[in-house]
Amino acid sequence: MDQDLVETEKRRKREINIDPGLQWSQWQLLDSILPTGGFAHSFGLEAAIQARLVSGPDDLQNFVIHLLENTGSLLLPFVYSATMNPTLDNCQKLDRILDATLSNEVGRKASVSQGSSLMRVAASVFTELPSLKSMRDVCIGSGVVSFHHAPVFGIICGLLGMDSGTSQRAYIFMTMRDVISAATRLNLVGPLGAAVLQHRVASVAESMVKKWMDRSVEDACQTAPLLDTIQGCHTYLFSRLFCS
């Protein structure tokens, strides 16, 4: 029995063959305490509630699953490409394509807001990556790049030395984390119920990652047109808690 445990531990250490310093950076990047303003966005959940599309925990679970699938099909290609090729050129190219792809104004503004925040924070925090700061300065200077969230996240992961599988999985994780958090603030579910839901959906989220990972941005598509329509209604809400 003890021998099995030792073998398991050895295998685990071989599998996680990364610099422990990277783990600390990874965890910090995924920690909700990182001040990137992710919690100002509900991913269309607030609008869906006001349109009575989501009214309870079952609806919420379905909403989360549809959202994660759509995030996978639409945004993972950008995270993937940015992680594999975290250069200034690719950053500008991906940003331009994503800006044309996010035709939903609410979603587009949310992406830019989160992306610029993340870029600013990362440039200050990860000082061992001077290219982050210089990329940011060049892009701001040129005025052309919008700093969309998915490519920015991918670039930071790539520069930190994270593999693309991890960065794509992390992106889906963050989306799930943020939408469930929004659900608690919208009183759809309590904090404990939210945690239970998050774990219950984790295996579905993993299958989404496996299904949509490692694709080209030319193949980016949306798989939840109803969600896209309802998220676009966010600006029509008379009274709202979230930005999107």
Add this chain to the structure above:
Amino acid sequence: MEMEKGKVVVEKVRGKSTVIRSFSKYPLKFITPRKVGSSITDAVWIYSLTYGGGIVSGDSISVEFTIGDGCTAVLTTQSSTKVYKTLGSKCSEQVLEARIGSGALFVVIPDPVTCFSTARYSQKQVFRVVSDSSLVIVDWFTSGRHESGEKWDFELYRSSNCIFAEGNQPVFLDTVLLEQSSPVDIAERMHEYQVIAMVLIYGPKLKHVQDQVQENVKRLMSQQLQIPSTRLGCCAKTNSDNCLVRPAFIASCSAFGPKGMGVVVRVASTTTEAVYRFLHHQLAGMEPLLGVSPYS
């Protein structure tokens, strides 16, 4: 497989937009009636038909449109495009590529695509514009023969719409993919909505239409969205029935492109008729440019 593309070219002839070339391969056919609407407006109307009234498994249809400088052309259908059930795993495909010249207007206003049970359908539309081109594109589809109970029963539906400006700059890139093999089946994703529509209005000539549509959609939806209340307060109002009922029609409108040159409207509806009415109302402002009001 389809090698030769269909081709339609519209140019000014004696000052009027005219189809100077029209070629299509089976099963597609183009008809250009001599006169549609008032003779004062300069607009040529082109109807696209499929032999047999629908698209059969494995059909591949590809067409190129060239709309010359200053021309106005309208592409429409005579009835809903039906996509019949699939044989094997073949996918039916339609591709439209269009080049729109300076000061030209291209209006694509078809009836919706209806995919029958087990159908597999893919369509791609690419529009290449210059700085003062204008476009109106309606792209929509239904859940199937929903009155007969066939709802979201097709295998695959994919529709891609792209607008590129000069220098191949992407202005609008959108692909909708609905596939039955997902962990979440299509019907569940759509709730009780049976029709999905998208309207693109792009270009400097159409600012007045864009502004009006933005305003209309905002007004329409603001009435539909409300914070649900579990207390009596909500149900005590006169429209207490609306409390727990989802809107039968949802629409949202977003600006896109450089300097907000375009507007995209997304619609989800429980009935096809409601979408026809909506399209007719929103595009009524196009009548002076086209001679006839779309979807009348």
